[in-house]
Amino acid sequence: MGNINAWAQVGRARFWQSWLQEPTFSADTLGRVHALLDANGLRQGIHHVYERLKRNKALPDIYGLGVVVLDGHESHASYLRHCSGCLQRIIHCGGRDRLQYYHRQVTLLLLPGALPGREAVRLLLDHEPQRPGEDEVETALRLLARVIPAYPRAFDLVLADALYAKAPFFNFLLARGKHALVVLKEERRNLYQDVAGLFDHVAPQQGRYRSRQCLWCFLATGAGPGARHSFPGDLHGTPATRQAGRSTKQ
Numbered sequence: 001m002g003n004i005n006a007w008a009q010v011g012r013a014r015f016w017q018s019w020l021q022e023p024t025f026s027a028d029t030l031g032r033v034h035a036l037l038d039a040n041g042l043r044q045g046i047h048h049v050y051e052r053l054k055r056n057k058a059l060p061d062i063y064g065l066g067v068v069v070l071d072g073h074e075s076h077a078s079y080l081r082h083c084s085g086c087l088q089r090i091i092h093c094g095g096r097d098r099l100q101y102y103h104r105q106v107t108l109l110l111l112p113g114a115l116p117g118r119e120a121v122r123l124l125l126d127h128e129p130q131r132p133g134e135d136e137v138e139t140a141l142r143l144l145a146r147v148i149p150a151y152p153r154a155f156d157l158v159l160a161d162a163l164y165a166k167a168p169f170f171n172f173l174l175a176r177g178k179h180a181l182v183v184l185k186e187e188r189r190n191l192y193q194d195v196a197g198l199f200d201h202v203a204p205q206q207g208r209y210r211s212r213q214c215l216w217c218f219l220a221t222g223a224g225p226g227a228r229h230s231f232p233g234d235l236h237g238t239p240a241t242r243q244a245g246r247s248t249k250q
């Protein structure tokens with residue numbers, strides 16, 4: 001559903017009567033119940049599920065690493081309705097500009113390996129709404145600052161898309177003993193050239209990503225905390241750039 005009010009139409013379908021075995025609830029009730037949800041109680045519930053799964057060995061590492069995926073998701077957008085937490089953007093449409101309101105959350109998903117003969121578990125650990133005036137990386141750092149103390153040994157490696165190839169993100173994780181693996185796109189010329197320069201020292205390996213041929217380049221983040229370098233604000237021309245990066249094109 002695009003929004004809660006759509007339930008007023010969708011909820012009339014006969015399917016719900018037979019599936020729920022009782023009359024459906026109203027769109028107002030759906031909104032009211034969600035507004036009453038206690039976020040901290042929900043987080044504690046997720047943590048409880050995580051602990052049980054971990055104790056029962058249902059969350060195996062991938063090649064010895066605990067892995068999480070960090071990503072931003074838009075939940076809904078509207079030209080008409082908005083709240084104090086809405087983000088805003090201008091949409092160019094039909095030769096005119098319109099102000100659109102939307103919400104985006106950054107989510108952290110645990111990505112354990114699969115047990116033999118089983119589907120891998122995908123456990124959403126937590127999420128954080130992006131606030132007006134901040135970028136997605138700032139939101140992600142606030143999320144990680146809450147999750148890392150709550151799940152200190154749940155993951156070693158954070159996967160993220162090209163948006164996160166920024167110094168504050170790498171430095172935040174390195175300072176907490178975590179590794180990062182981000183997508184590098186050629187639009188980020190400076191950073192891409194830095195990493196391409198490192199291919200001279202660390203030979204990339206031929207690999208595949210989905211159906212595409214690609215080069216994988218694994219660059220160590222150092223053997224211990226003392227070996228780690230900080231990323232300067234501007235990554236251009238810094239031979240100390242250390243990261244695990246992936247080139248998506250040949």
Ligand SMILES: [Zn+2]
Nearest residue numbers: 082083085086
């Ligand atoms: Zn809003």
